[in-house]
Amino acid sequence: MFNACALLRHGLQVAVPLLSPLWVGSCVSSPGHHVSKAEAAGGLEGRLRTAVELSFARGEWDDALSTCRAVEDARPDDCGAHYCAFIAQSMQAVDRINDFLTPHSGLGLVGLAIEMPKLDSALADAVKAADAVIAGSCEYDLPTLPLRVGAEKDPILRGDVRGRWTVRDAHLLAALFSSMRYVMKGATSSKKVPVDSSQSPAMPPLLVDMQRHLLAQDALLFSQPADPTVLRGGWHDRNGNRVPDGPDELLVDIFEPGTDKRIFDFSTAEFVKGEALPASPLTPTASLPPARCGYQKFHIDDVVSGSEVSTTDGMSFSPDGTRVVLPLMVKGKLQIQQIQVMAPDGKDRTCITCGQPGNNDGVRYRPGSGDTLLFVSDRDHPFAFGNDGGGYGQELYAMRPDGSNVTRLTTSHVWAANYHPNWSPDGKRIVWGRTEDRTWDVDVADFVSDDKGMRLESTRRVVHDTTWWETHGFSLDGRRVITTNTRAGLLATDIYAVDVETGKRERLTTAAAWDEHAHLSPDGRKLAWISGRARVAPVVALSDGSISPVYDFMWIGPGIFFDLLPSAGYSTELTMMDADGSHVQRLTTDDLIVADNEWSPDGRRIIFRQTDVGSKSSTKIRILTFDDCR
Numbered sequence: 001m002f003n004a005c006a007l008l009r010h011g012l013q014v015a016v017p018l019l020s021p022l023w024v025g026s027c028v029s030s031p032g033h034h035v036s037k038a039e040a041a042g043g044l045e046g047r048l049r050t051a052v053e054l055s056f057a058r059g060e061w062d063d064a065l066s067t068c069r070a071v072e073d074a075r076p077d078d079c080g081a082h083y084c085a086f087i088a089q090s091m092q093a094v095d096r097i098n099d100f101l102t103p104h105s106g107l108g109l110v111g112l113a114i115e116m117p118k119l120d121s122a123l124a125d126a127v128k129a130a131d132a133v134i135a136g137s138c139e140y141d142l143p144t145l146p147l148r149v150g151a152e153k154d155p156i157l158r159g160d161v162r163g164r165w166t167v168r169d170a171h172l173l174a175a176l177f178s179s180m181r182y183v184m185k186g187a188t189s190s191k192k193v194p195v196d197s198s199q200s201p202a203m204p205p206l207l208v209d210m211q212r213h214l215l216a217q218d219a220l221l222f223s224q225p226a227d228p229t230v231l232r233g234g235w236h237d238r239n240g241n242r243v244p245d246g247p248d249e250l251l252v253d254i255f256e257p258g259t260d261k262r263i264f265d266f267s268t269a270e271f272v273k274g275e276a277l278p279a280s281p282l283t284p285t286a287s288l289p290p291a292r293c294g295y296q297k298f299h300i301d302d303v304v305s306g307s308e309v310s311t312t313d314g315m316s317f318s319p320d321g322t323r324v325v326l327p328l329m330v331k332g333k334l335q336i337q338q339i340q341v342m343a344p345d346g347k348d349r350t351c352i353t354c355g356q357p358g359n360n361d362g363v364r365y366r367p368g369s370g371d372t373l374l375f376v377s378d379r380d381h382p383f384a385f386g387n388d389g390g391g392y393g394q395e396l397y398a399m400r401p402d403g404s405n406v407t408r409l410t411t412s413h414v415w416a417a418n419y420h421p422n423w424s425p426d427g428k429r430i431v432w433g434r435t436e437d438r439t440w441d442v443d444v445a446d447f448v449s450d451d452k453g454m455r456l457e458s459t460r461r462v463v464h465d466t467t468w469w470e471t472h473g474f475s476l477d478g479r480r481v482i483t484t485n486t487r488a489g490l491l492a493t494d495i496y497a498v499d500v501e502t503g504k505r506e507r508l509t510t511a512a513a514w515d516e517h518a519h520l521s522p523d524g525r526k527l528a529w530i531s532g533r534a535r536v537a538p539v540v541a542l543s544d545g546s547i548s549p550v551y552d553f554m555w556i557g558p559g560i561f562f563d564l565l566p567s568a569g570y571s572t573e574l575t576m577m578d579a580d581g582s583h584v585q586r587l588t589t590d591d592l593i594v595a596d597n598e599w600s601p602d603g604r605r606i607i608f609r610q611t612d613v614g615s616k617s618s619t620k621i622r623i624l625t626f627d628d629c630r
Contacts, residue, residue: 035067040074044081052084056145061095064088079133083140083165086129090173091145093122097180098150120184123177127209130174133167134216140165147254151383156392156415159254159263163231168220172551175213179558182206186565195568201538204568214490214547221550222273226251235271235550244273250466250550264438270465274548276488277507281580282475282497288525288579292603294628295526295576298587303346303607304328305620312337312609312621313388314362314420317344317600318401319370324607325401326621327361327375327388330354337361337387339375341401344605344623352403353377362388362420365401367427367601372398372449374421374430381414390419390470390557396432398447398454407454412436422473423447425522430456431471431481439553440469442483444500462500467549468556472517476524480506484516486552489545491559495529508581512540514563514570517596520579522603527577530594532563532570534586539568564593574608574624587624604629 039048048067055064065088071081096119132138141164150156182204195202203211222244226234228251236249248271252264308329315326324344327337330351336359342349353360358379366372376394378384384393394417396409410418413436421432427447434443442463445456462481463469470484480497487505488494495508495518509515511533518529539562552559563569571591577584588594590610597608605625612618 035070037070037074040070043075043078044068044071044084049080053143056087056142059091059146061088061091065092077136079136079138080140082129082132082136083138083170086126086133086170087140087142087145087165089122089126089129090177091147093119093126093177094147094149096122098148116184116188120181123181127174127177127181130170130177130213133170134174137167138170139167146257150392150415154381154383154414157254157263158257160257161254163233163253166220166232168217168234171213171217171220175210175217176554178206178210178213179555179562182210183558183561183565186561186568195538201541203538203541207539207542207562207568211542211547218548221548244271244550246270246272246465266439266466268464269437269439272465272467272487272549274487274489274545274550276510276545277505279510279581280497280506280508282480282482282506282508282520282527283524283579285525285578285580285582288476289523291525292523292629293626295585295626297628298624298626300588300622300624301345303342303344303621303623305618307619309609309611309619309621310335310337311387311389312361313596314364314376315596315607315609315621316364316598317605317607318365319368319601321600321602321605324623325363325365325373326607327363339363339373339403344607346621352399352401356403356406359384359387364421364423364598366447367423367425369427370401372447372454373401374398374423374447376419376421380408383414386417388419389560390417390433390435392417392435394418396421396430396456398449405454409454409456410434420471422471424474424478425476426478429474429478431462431474433469433471437464439464439466440556442469442471442481442498444481460500462498462503466551466553468552470516472519475520482518482520482527484518486543486549486556488549489543490547490549490552491543491555491562492545492549493543495527512536512544514543514572516572519598521599522601525579526603527579528587528597528599528606529575530572530597531575531586532572533575534573534589535571535591537563537568537570539563539570574606574610592618 052064052067068081068084071078145161147161148155148158196205196208199208221235225237228236231253233251233253235244236251238249239247250266254263256263310329312327317324323341325341327339329335330338338351339353339360340349340351358377360377362376364374375397376388377397378393381393385391392415396418399406416436419433421430423430430447431444434441441461443461445459448455448457468486472482474481480499483496484493485496486492493514493516495515497506513536514532516530518527520527572594574587574594576587593611595609597606599606605623607623610620610622
């Protein structure tokens with residue numbers, strides 16, 4: 001006869017993919033704080049190892065950490081204890097992070113003020129523990145660890161982490177935790193973020209630390225292909241050519257509970273190590289009609305200013321140019337954005353979604369008829385976070401210009417965002433970004449409005465890879481979509497055109513700066529976008545192509561803050577060039593942050609948001625009018 005508990009303990013240490021806590025509990029109970037010095041001196045083996053793994057399986061991070069620290073104290077060279085402590089402290093930090101991811105039912109401002117220092121401390125402890133793991137070149141085999149990110153009721157992610165935790169994992173998590181600390185410090189203070197002047201270029205210490213960990217992570221990731229039969233994640237060389245390229249796969253060993261299905265399934269996604277494509281014109285100028293304007297003389301008027309502008313993203317002119325539509329903050333029990341229609345001078349304002357549920361933004365008039373407003377809302381996902389710029393829990397909707405006949409166009413899981421929708425010039429198709437497959441994909445669909453209602457048909461995925469994509473519209477002929485992408489390197493944002501049928505990429509900008517939000521003028525001659533090239537910040541060292549964009553599906557959220565928070569970040573200016581890439585000119589010179597923008601149907605005006613990171617009163621919706629038009 002065999003000893004069932006002894007067999008289970010052996011299985012825990014090598015290969016058991018799932019645990020039954022009730023059965024395991026009959027064999028051993030978690031030791032919690034009761035570890036003798038003599039037993040700790042024996043290292044994290046035997047009963048202690050089994051008990052720690054049971055604590056992890058149950059989500060009892062404090063018990064696991066108590067045991068691991070007891071062993072660390074007795075055996076400072078015990079790699080297993082170091083890694084065990086790192087995992088436990090990382091999970092404690094994740095639990096605190098979850099408190100910040102449920103804005104519709106979460107802590108509130110007072111709670112955030114109390115909890116944020118605790119979260120910062122937890123993240124700092126986890127980074128320190130990661131450094132101990134890295135210094136000892138430690139690894140750790142853990143059969144299963146339950147992971148939840150987001151609200152308990154409807155999380156962004158719920159899965160089992162399985163297999164071997166490596167030095168590369170420690171580098172990756174340390175980089176992520178350092179980035180979170182930087183974002184919190186910068187987003188909650190109006191003071192300048194101090195930089196480390198001993199570094200060249202000088203960056204905030206937390207970003208220097210992040211850069212160090214990511215460079216080391218990259219070196220380990222690409223040094224040896226991963227074996228998909230051994231759970232340790234990494235680069236799977238699927239075509240066997242020993243070169244990281246498109247047909248390969250990124251393996252992340254987080255599984256749907258009770259299954260062998262990876263939650264982050266990149267088996268059909270293009271693997272992008274990094275590719276610096278040459279500059280390419282969108283359209284040769286000679287093939288376009290004569291310009292409507294000289295684009296040299298213009299003036300700028302303010303439409304709306306103050307805190308109600310906030311994070312406004314997505315706005316547009318009506319087809320006849322007499323109205324503009326944009327989301328503004330509305331105060332109530334919760335501060336949310338609601339869609340408002342007004343004259344271009346800001347007068348005669350009407351809120352058309354006030355009284356409707358959710359955060360509503362990212363709004364565009366349908367070209368031509370103007371009979372439909374396309375917009376983004378989280379109204380059907382109560383634990384959503386973010387807005388039209390990205391997040392989770394956003395869906396696409398359509399409604400009539402007066403706010404009636406609201407129709408949901410997409411149906412996605414709560415973890416997904418549907419964001420940045422834009423119309424084709426003829427108003428028959430839309431392009432938008434979608435994260436349903438936990439990647440930043442580009443989708444195109446036909447928009448249909450008939451006696452059966454409004455809906456999307458013939459949806460097709462244009463791009464599916466491991467980098468970040470954001471959508472901004474179509475070329476004049478509708479054959480290509482205008483996007484932002486980080487293919488050239490970690491957070492190296494450039495403007496791209498992507499062929500809707502073939503998926504071919506063309507890189508329209510190549511500056512070492514933040515380029516984003518490109519929109520094509522109605523005559524197809526000009527691209528207007530936001531660019532940081534006027535003040536290239538030291539933080540460009542993160543996006544100079546030396547770090548792979550293979551994890552940019554994860555980095556882009558905090559990455560935006562790296563670039564746009566003072567003092568490590570850029571200012572961005574409204575910038576314009578010919579569609580062939582020539583005649584680049586800066587339209588604003590305010591050293592602030594210009595965000596989304598859109599052309600008027602006659603090509604004479606551009607509406608845009610301009611933000612001062614240090615003063616809400618300086619945040620504005622503005623309209624630039626060209627004065628030298630025919």
